[in-house]
Amino acid sequence: MKKHNLKITLKKQIMTSMVTLLFAIGIFSSCNSDDIGGARFTFTDKMMGQYLSDTTIFSEFTTLLDTTKVMGLLNSYGAYTCFAPTNDAMKEFYVSKGKKSLKDFTLDSLKIIAYDHIINGRVVMYSNFLVGRLPVLSMSERYLSISFSATGAAYINKTSLITKKDILVHNGVIHIINEVLHPTNSGIVEAISNDSTFSLFYKALIATGLADSLLPFKDPTYDPTPYNYLKGSGWEFDIIDVPFARKFGFTALMESNATLRANGITDLESMKAYAAANVYHADPSITNITDRNNSLNKFIAYHLINKQLSYSKFIDAYDVNNMLKNKDMYEYIETMCPNTLMEIKKDRLLNKTNLINYSPETASAIQIVTTNYDKDATNGVYHEIDGMLVYNSAVNAEMSSKRLRFDPASFFPEFTNNNMRGLPMHGLNNDKNTEFLIPPGYCDGIKSSETTNVGYLTNQDLYCDYEGDEIFLQSNYGKLYDFSFRLPPVPEGTYELRFGYQANGGRGVAQLYIDGVPCDVPLDMNVKGDDKAHVGYELPGSNADDPMGYLNDKSMRNRGYMKAPAVFHANSTTWFKSDNARNESSTLRRILGIYTFKTASAHIMSVKGLSGGQFMMDYFEYVPTSALESEDVY
Numbered sequence: 224m225k226k227h228n229l230k231i232t233l234k235k236q237i238m239t240s241m242v243t244l245l246f247a248i249g250i251f252s253s254c255n256s257d258d259i260g261g262a263r264f265t266f267t268d269k270m271m272g273q274y275l276s277d278t279t280i281f282s283e284f285t286t287l288l289d290t291t292k293v294m295g296l297l298n299s300y301g302a303y304t305c306f307a308p309t310n311d312a313m314k315e316f317y318v319s320k321g322k323k324s325l326k327d328f329t330l331d332s333l334k335i336i337a338y339d340h341i342i343n344g345r346v347v348m349y350s351n352f353l354v355g356r357l358p359v360l361s362m363s364e365r366y367l368s369i370s371f372s373a374t375g376a377a378y379i380n381k382t383s384l385i386t387k388k389d390i391l392v393h394n395g396v397i398h399i400i401n402e403v404l405h406p407t408n409s410g411i412v413e414a415i416s417n418d419s420t421f422s423l424f425y426k427a428l429i430a431t432g433l434a435d436s437l438l439p440f441k442d443p444t445y446d447p448t449p450y451n452y453l454k455g456s457g458w459e460f461d462i463i464d465v466p467f468a469r470k471f472g473f474t475a476l477m478e479s480n481a482t483l484r485a486n487g488i489t490d491l492e493s494m495k496a497y498a499a500a501n502v503y504h505a506d507p508s509i510t511n512i513t514d515r516n517n518s519l520n521k522f523i524a525y526h527l528i529n530k531q532l533s534y535s536k537f538i539d540a541y542d543v544n545n546m547l548k549n550k551d552m553y554e555y556i557e558t559m560c561p562n563t564l565m566e567i568k569k570d571r572l573l574n575k576t577n578l579i580n581y582s583p584e585t586a587s588a589i590q591i592v593t594t595n596y597d598k599d600a601t602n603g604v605y606h607e608i609d610g611m612l613v614y615n616s617a618v619n620a621e622m623s624s625k626r627l628r629f630d631p632a633s634f635f636p637e638f639t640n641n642n643m644r645g646l647p648m649h650g651l652n653n654d655k656n657t658e659f660l661i662p663p664g665y666c667d668g669i670k671s672s673e674t675t676n677v678g679y680l681t682n683q684d685l686y687c688d689y690e691g692d693e694i695f696l697q698s699n700y701g702k703l704y705d706f707s708f709r710l711p712p713v714p715e716g717t718y719e720l721r722f723g724y725q726a727n728g729g730r731g732v733a734q735l736y737i738d739g740v741p742c743d744v745p746l747d748m749n750v751k752g753d754d755k756a757h758v759g760y761e762l763p764g765s766n767a768d769d770p771m772g773y774l775n776d777k778s779m780r781n782r783g784y785m786k787a788p789a790v791f792h793a794n795s796t797t798w799f800k801s802d803n804a805r806n807e808s809s810t811l812r813r814i815l816g817i818y819t820f821k822t823a824s825a826h827i828m829s830v831k832g833l834s835g836g837q838f839m840m841d842y843f844e845y846v847p848t849s850a851l852e853s854e855d856v857y
Contacts, residue, residue: 281310293341302345306340354371410601433524482610502615528565547803591608626845676699690791696838709826718819719817733832735830
């Protein structure tokens, strides 16, 4: 589908934000906004830099901005968010660092301090604040975390109180804070080592050697320059962005010392015994705890993820307007324990999120402790959990008995670690939805030919996409695309594997392969479901003899197709009119085949273009054959 940029001027966006703020008063009343600066919002037509300079309580901060040459940026046109510390906050910061004034800091450190307080490219209003990390980075490439007190007071990075919010200026918004922001400079391993709550887990992290896997921060060889000419060019996919860096990131979910003690674990030896008794398919003959197949090594590795997942990035960030709000959501995350998955559930009825490895039999799940989460590090984040997280036989049995649906953006850690997946509508730029060109070699899990362009479209409600995003590919220079990518591991078993996509006249014909074996005949993505000769889709309810469409489902399955699941829709009615994707003839699933996996392992899907046009990926499903008869339409 041809993509269209959405142009919204900053002035219009500011006015819209003002209206939204007024409308949201009732919605955010629990945040007690009257305690934050009295007035609901302030508006001035000054540039941000001018406003700060003209306001006496910011004289120390404006000296910092002048010294670092950042003031010129804030006096220019654009879209900025500034968390402005008062003079008292700045002076307290000097004392905390053993300094007397700004003159005692190096210029490089002053630049970082200034950048920590500014978001370039997005106006973040108070109404955008949700518990957890903001989805956009500061100029120092760090996340800012939002939290609220019991009285509704808003804090940045846990301790910096917002004393006045939503001061609207000509080029953005200012929030006044009472404490200078100074995020940690520690990597995740060092950050955990300094947290006495997890000293026992840390000892095991070091002893197993897994700490070494959590050290990378950024790929120094990555250079976006050769691709920057495509920004905003309207090229092939209307690509408007190229990842500016290739960062690595990690998440640790950890039991506290108290939780471990409550489960009989007081030292490394008792942790070894627990792991040996509980880890699925542990080999008792492997006693070297640095071996990746040792039970203790597996136990610790299952707590680690090679993505930087703040509290909202486990699942909430993907619960976009495209998702129907009356059906539970699931996310499946590959851990650093070889060939294992972790399930994250969002329970609509109970209004609970981030339920880890929920058990229907016991109605139990591991949960993140909401008083100790989003602990920051330069290359990751860690969270306390309230129970023992282990991949045991019960977890394996549950995981291998149900439909596993994956958004393909979840396959590639680079999408999360470089702040592409989970962006809000219109992404980083306010005036357009964000689409990224993924340079060759950027994702370890994608291999593509020189003539293949890989793109990623972030959350966009115009399209009838699962979780609102999609990966799309197209050849250049009049050639054919040819690429392969790594599918996540699933437990051993026999599965029906399916591929979800959106058909239209701009697509092409492709041959799909799993582990080098062709998946039936080539897939023509130009053909919509209502092509009676090929797919045979009928709109549910349109046939009086088949009111729910179940007979038509069987007919479509015989041809190798299925309707899309009824858990998502296009939030906009510009191109798609139905209330769910099952009722859209162009949103389809192709059944790739039945596959028996004797062991849990990852697999490779390859796609070779047989004609011009675009290829798109929306979601993948693994369904155990034992669950096919009882499967629902969602």
